[in-house]
Every structure is written in structure tokens, then in C-alpha cells.
Amino acid sequence: MDTENLDKKQFSSFDSEIEVLDTRLKGTTIFNDSTNLRQNVTLYNSDLFKKFTQKPISSKRCLASNQTQEFSEGISTNAIYMNRSTTTIGLSFLPEQRESICRRNGGNFSLMVVGSPGSGKTTFTNTLFGTDLISMDQKKDTNPTSKVVVNGFEVAEEGFSLRIKVIDTPGFGGSVDNLYAWVPATKYLDDQFRIHLLQEEQPVRNYRVDNRVHCCLYFIVPNGKGLNQLDILSMKELSRRINLIPVISKSDTFSTEDLKHFKAIVNQTLELNNITICGHILDQNVKDQIYSHMPFAIIGSNEYHENSQGKLVRGRKYDWGIAEIENPIHCDFIHLREILMGKNMLDLIISTDMHYESFRSHYLGERFKEAIKGQSISEANIQRMNGLEQLVYFHQKILASCGETTKDDDPILIDKQIKMKEKFAGIIANQERRFKDWKRALIEKQNVFNTDIEKLHNRIIKLKDLIAHLESGYVIDNESDYESIESNNEATK
Numbered sequence: 001m002d003t004e005n006l007d008k009k010q011f012s013s014f015d016s017e018i019e020v021l022d023t024r025l026k027g028t029t030i031f032n033d034s035t036n037l038r039q040n041v042t043l044y045n046s047d048l049f050k051k052f053t054q055k056p057i058s059s060k061r062c063l064a065s066n067q068t069q070e071f072s073e074g075i076s077t078n079a080i081y082m083n084r085s086t087t088t089i090g091l092s093f094l095p096e097q098r099e100s101i102c103r104r105n106g107g108n109f110s111l112m113v114v115g116s117p118g119s120g121k122t123t124f125t126n127t128l129f130g131t132d133l134i135s136m137d138q139k140k141d142t143n144p145t146s147k148v149v150v151n152g153f154e155v156a157e158e159g160f161s162l163r164i165k166v167i168d169t170p171g172f173g174g175s176v177d178n179l180y181a182w183v184p185a186t187k188y189l190d191d192q193f194r195i196h197l198l199q200e201e202q203p204v205r206n207y208r209v210d211n212r213v214h215c216c217l218y219f220i221v222p223n224g225k226g227l228n229q230l231d232i233l234s235m236k237e238l239s240r241r242i243n244l245i246p247v248i249s250k251s252d253t254f255s256t257e258d259l260k261h262f263k264a265i266v267n268q269t270l271e272l273n274n275i276t277i278c279g280h281i282l283d284q285n286v287k288d289q290i291y292s293h294m295p296f297a298i299i300g301s302n303e304y305h306e307n308s309q310g311k312l313v314r315g316r317k318y319d320w321g322i323a324e325i326e327n328p329i330h331c332d333f334i335h336l337r338e339i340l341m342g343k344n345m346l347d348l349i350i351s352t353d354m355h356y357e358s359f360r361s362h363y364l365g366e367r368f369k370e371a372i373k374g375q376s377i378s379e380a381n382i383q384r385m386n387g388l389e390q391l392v393y394f395h396q397k398i399l400a401s402c403g404e405t406t407k408d409d410d411p412i413l414i415d416k417q418i419k420m421k422e423k424f425a426g427i428i429a430n431q432e433r434r435f436k437d438w439k440r441a442l443i444e445k446q447n448v449f450n451t452d453i454e455k456l457h458n459r460i461i462k463l464k465d466l467i468a469h470l471e472s473g474y475v476i477d478n479e480s481d482y483e484s485i486e487s488n489n490e491a492t493k
Contacts, residue, residue: 102160103159103160106154106160106161106162106163107160107161107162107163108162108163108164108165108210109162109163109164109165109214109345109348109349110164110165110166110167110211110212110213110214110215111164111165111166111167111213111214111215111216111217111340112166112167112169112185112188112189112213112215112216112217112242113125113166113167113168113169113216113217113219114169114172114182114185114216114217114218114219114234114238115169115172115173115218115219115220115221115249116172116173116174116219116221117170117172117173117174119219119220119221119249119250120219120249120250120298120300121168121217121219121249122134122168123300123301124217124219124247124249124298124300125151125166125168126300126302127300127301127302127314127325127333128337128340128341129153129155129164130302131302132302133151133153133166134151134166134168147169147171147184147188148167148168148169148184148185148188149167149168149169149170150165150166150167150168150211151165151166151167151168152164152165153165153166165211165213167188167213169184169185171184172184172185172234173230178230179415180411180412180415181230181234182230182233182234182237182238183410183411183412185216185234185238186237186238186241187410188213189213189238189241189242190241192211192212192213193212193356193359193360193363194363195211196208196210196211196212196356197360197363197364212352212356213242213352214242214243214345214348214349214352215242215243215245215340215348216238216242216243216244216245217245217246217247218231218234218235218238218244218245218246218247219247219249220246220247220248220249220266220295221249222248222249222250222251222253222254222262224254224258224262225265226262226265226266226269227265227266227269227270232269232273232275235270235275236273236274236275239275239276239277239279240279241355242280242352242355243278243279243280243281243348243351243352244275244276244277244278244279245277245278245290245294245295245296245336245339246266246270246277246294246295246296247295247296247297247298247336248262248263248266248295248296248297248298249298249300250299250300251297251298251299251331251332252299252316252318252323252330252331254297259297263294263295263297266295267294267295277290277291277294278290278348278351280351280352280354280355281347281348281351282351282354283347286344286347289339289344290339290344293332293335293336296332296333296335296336297331297332298331298332298333298336299315299316299323299325299330299331299333300325301314301315301316301325302314303315303316303317305317305322307322307324308321313325313326313327314326315327315330
């Protein structure tokens with residue numbers, strides 16, 4: 001095959017593969033053969049792609065070139081453009097090989113559904129995949145107080161298999177005290193990042209499993225009033241960790257005008273509370289597409305009914321007609337499915353990888369600070385450390401620092417500590433008050449006893465004087481006569 005006859009479509013596909021490859025290179029370790037030194041280089045998509053395609057290969061321009069292009073400081077590569085007469089070496093088959101590898105290996109996608117019991121999470125999951133993945137019998141067997149339940153499936157379409165995990169939160173909002181109902185979901189998200197990080201640090205990584213969650217659907221109850229405090233707190237915490245998409249479940253309970261009004265209330269509340277939707281996606285076009293239907297109004301059902309045109313459609317049948325699942329006039333289900341299962345799934349996956357890199361950098365940085373705590377290392381020396389020296393410090397206190405970091409991030413534990421301190425302070429204050437009351441009562445009793453003792457002492461003195469008068473020859477019939485004699489003596493004196 002001659003070079004000038006290469007298909008332009010193959011080159012555009014190749015360029016897209018280079019862009020994907022660039023995404024995978026971000027944050028990885030690259031070896032420079034000219035210096036034989038390992039350097040940590042962070043390459044951004046746009047910059048690398050722009051520099052790599054400064055002189056694109058085309059069928060009309062295939063000149064021999066040996067020009068050096070600088071990719072980053074300290075790293076260079078020699079770009080060689082093939083001559084017209086040179087035989088094709090097979091680079092144009094790279095996209096096909098990549099596609100073959102992807103089909104053979106399949107893919108992984110994890111979706112979290114969060115919402116109060118009865119909000120339609122299970123029904124939506126079955127509707128999304130067009131089959132009863134989670135049966136009602138299986139749902140009944142689930143403990144309603146369970147915090148997180150992971151359901152794993154494998155779905156195949158046109159020879160491509162996708163391993164899907166649906167993370168449900170059956171106990172969300174079902175307790176009397178729902179102040180921290182969002183914690184099990186956020187803790188699960190954080191734990192998967194930590195587990196993935198620890199798996200990457202293992203010597204053997206052949207059997208590692210990626211359980212990171214790529215998207216979270218938050219089910220809003222169609223109450224007509226808007227979001228409650230639990231919804232606001234939960235979505236605020238979830239949006240910091242994952243691509244959050246709010247959905248209005250059972251939207252067929254609204255009329256068209258009521259649904260429009262309810263969406264406006266929800267959007268206004270989200271904006272006032274600074275809750276970001278799909279905040280980890282950087283492509284503004286994708287964000288605009290999501291924002292155009294947000295929050296997504298959905299209906300769930302796998303039942304087929306015949307509509308007015310005589311076609312079998314999925315939907316819910318009422319006396320007034322059929323609410324069709326896949327009709328964009330009736331609900332936003334097909335738009336949401338397109339984002340989750342269609343052309344935006346890779347955006348969700350890649351943005352999760354990028355967010356993981358940020359988490360990894362922050363987590364290892366905090367662990368490094370914990371490891372060097374108490375050691376006399378200046379900031380300048382820290383900046384000059386290479387990766388190997390930092391790794392040594394990382395692993396000096398890895399277990400202790402990991403445990404402490406996890407405890408410090410647990411809001412339930414922090415709240416329990418505060419409540420225990422308040423309870424302990426109350427017990428101490430109560431005991432001190434009781435001790436003061438006891439002391440006051442003891443002092444009062446002591447005063448009464450002292451008064452009685454003084455009276456008895458005066459009586460003893462009087463009796464001694466009476467005895468002395470009797471011994472001197474005075475005849476006293478009773479004690480009252482003695483008291484009158486004593487009073488007369490005092491008057492005489």
C-alpha cells in the first residue's frame with residue numbers, strides 16, 4: 001500500500017488515539033533514553049496534542065524529516081515523516097488494533113444511585129439496561145438498614161462486553177436521625193480511591209480490581225416543594241467526590257407546567273448552595289449538554305404498551321394515556337441514557353481518572369507530611385527530593401498515617417467525639433453541682449451540731465456551778481431558783 005493512498009479517516013482516527021494515549025500518559029513516569037534518568041512529567045492533553053500535531057502526516061505531504069520537537073523540558077523526540085516512496089510500516093492499523101484490544105478486554109463502568117427508599121432507584125436501573133437486572137425478590141432480601149449494596153453485572157452488545165457495577169444505598173434517609181445519612185455513600189467513594197491507590201503500590205498488580213465509581217445519580221422525590229436539607233447536604237458532599245447528576249424520579253406525577261416549575265426550583269437551590277453538577281468533566285460542551293436537561297425528569301418501567309400509533313413502547317399506562325419512557329416529550333430518559341451509556345461514558349470515566357490523580361496527589365502529599373513530622377527537613381530540601389527519597393519517607397509510617405487520615409476524614413466519628421465531649425462535660429458539671437449541694441448540706445448540719453454542742457457546754461457549766469453552791473451549804477430546791485440566784489449575783493456585781 002502506497003503512503004499517499006492512506007485513508008484520511010484512518011489518520012483522523014489515529015489522531016484521536018494519540019489524544020487518548022496522551023490522557024493515559026498524564027502523571028506517569030517517562031524514561032528519557034538520552035540521559036537514562038527517570039523523570040516525573042505531567043503532560044496536558046491540549047499541549048501535547050498541539051505539539052505532536054504541529055506537522056501532521058497527510059497523503060499529500062510525506063516529506064522526510066528529522067526535526068526534533070520539544071515535548072517538555074528535558075525531554076525530546078525525533079519526529080520522522082515518511083517519504084512518498086517509502087513502504088507503509090503499518091501505523092495506520094493502530095486504531096484497529098486498539099479497537100480489537102478494547103473489544104477483547106471489555107470495559108468497566110460503575111454507577112451509584114442515591115435516594116430515599118421508594119424513590120425508584122431499582123426500577124430506573126432495570127429500565128436503563130432494558131431488563132430486570134435486580135429482581136424484586138432480590139430487593140426484598142436486602143436488609144433495609146444496609147448502608148451500601150453493590151450489584152455486579154456484565155452486559156454485552158455487538159460483541160463488546162461491559163462489566164457494570166450499580167452501587168445502591170437502601171438505608172439512605174430511612175432513619176429517624178438523617179443528619180449524616182450521606183456518610184456511607186461518601187465513605188464508600190473515598191474507600192475505593194484508597195483501595196485503588198494501595199493496589200497500585202503492591203508488587204503484583206495482575207489481579208487488581210478497579211471499583212472506582214464514575215457517576216452518581218441522586219434521586220429527588222417529586223414533592224413539588226423542592227429540595228430538603230438532607231438533599232442539599234448530600235449533593236454538596238457527593239459533588240466534591242464524583243460526577244453528580246440529579247434526577248427527578250417518577251416525573252409522570254407532574255404536569256408539564258408543574259414539572260417545569262419544579263425544575264426551576266431545584267436549579268435555583270443548587271445554584272444558591274454552590275452544588276456543582278459533573279464538576280470533574282472539563283469539556284464545556286459536554287457540561288452544556290448535561291445542563292440543558294438538568295435535573296433529568298425520568299420515568300421507569302420495562303412494560304410494553306401499544307400507543308396511539310399502534311407501536312409497542314415502554315411506558316406506564318394510565319386512564320388518560322401512556323407515559324412513554326423513550327419519548328423525549330414525556331421525559332428525559334433517553335437524554336440521560338445517552339450520557340451514561342452512550343457518547344459521554346468515556347467522559348465520565350476519564351474525568352474520574354483525572355479526579356483520582358488529584359486525590360492521589362493530595363493523599364500522598366498529606367501522608368508525606370505525616371511521615372516527616374518531627375524531622376528537621378526544610379521546605380527547600382523537600383522540594384529537592386526525588387521520587388525515591390519521598391517513597392522512603394512515605395513508607396516509614398504508612399500504616400499509622402493511613403489510619404489517622406481515615407479517622408480524621410470521618411464526620412460521624414468527629415461528631416461522636418464532639419457529642420462524647422459534651423456529654424462528659426455535662427456529667428462533670430452535674431457531679432460538681434451535686435458535690436456543692438452536698439457540701440452546703442454538710443455545712444448546715446455542722447452549724448446545727450455546733451449550736452447544740454454550745455448549748456450543752458453552757459448547761460454543763462451551769463450544772464457545775466450548781467454543784468458548787470450545794471457543796472457550800474446553799475439549799476436550792478430546783479434549777480430555776482439557782483438561775484434567780486445567779487441573776488441576782490450578776491446584778492450585785
